[in-house]
Amino acid sequence: MLFALIPDPFEMVGVFFAVGVTVLMLYAGYVAVRSLHQKVDQRPKGDLDSGQHNAVQERTARLEEVEARLAELEERVDFTERMLSRPEVKALLSGEER
Numbered sequence: 001m002l003f004a005l006i007p008d009p010f011e012m013v014g015v016f017f018a019v020g021v022t023v024l025m026l027y028a029g030y031v032a033v034r035s036l037h038q039k040v041d042q043r044p045k046g047d048l049d050s051g052q053h054n055a056v057q058e059r060t061a062r063l064e065e066v067e068a069r070l071a072e073l074e075e076r077v078d079f080t081e082r083m084l085s086r087p088e089v090k091a092l093l094s095g096e097e098r
Contacts, residue, residue, distance in 0.1 A: 011093060015084060022077055026070060033066050 040060055048056065083089055 015093065019077065019081060019084070026073055026077060029066070029070055033063055033070065037063050037067075 037060070040056055040063070084093075
C-alpha cells in the first residue's frame with residue numbers, strides 16, 4: 001500500500017542514504033578534530049621551544065577553523081533534512097503534481 005504512493009522508492013532511499021553518509025562523515029570529522037585537539041592540549045607546554053609553541057598555536061587555530069566549518073556543515077545538513085521532510089518537496093521527489 002505504501003509503495004503505491006511512491007512511484008520509485010529507490011529514489012527516496014538514495015536521498016536518505018546521501019543524507020546519512022553526510023551525517024556520518026560530519027561526525028567522523030568532528031571526532032577526528034576533537035581527538036587532535038585533545039592531543040595538543042595533553043602535551044606539556046613547558047617542553048616546547050618557541051618554534052614548536054608557534055606551530056602548536058597555528059595548528060590549534062586551524063583546528064578551530066575546521067570546527068567552525070564543521071558546525072556550519074551540520075547546520076546545512078539540518079536545513080536539508082528539514083527541507084526534504086516538507087510535504088511539497090516529498091511530492092516533487094515522488095513525481096506527483098500539485
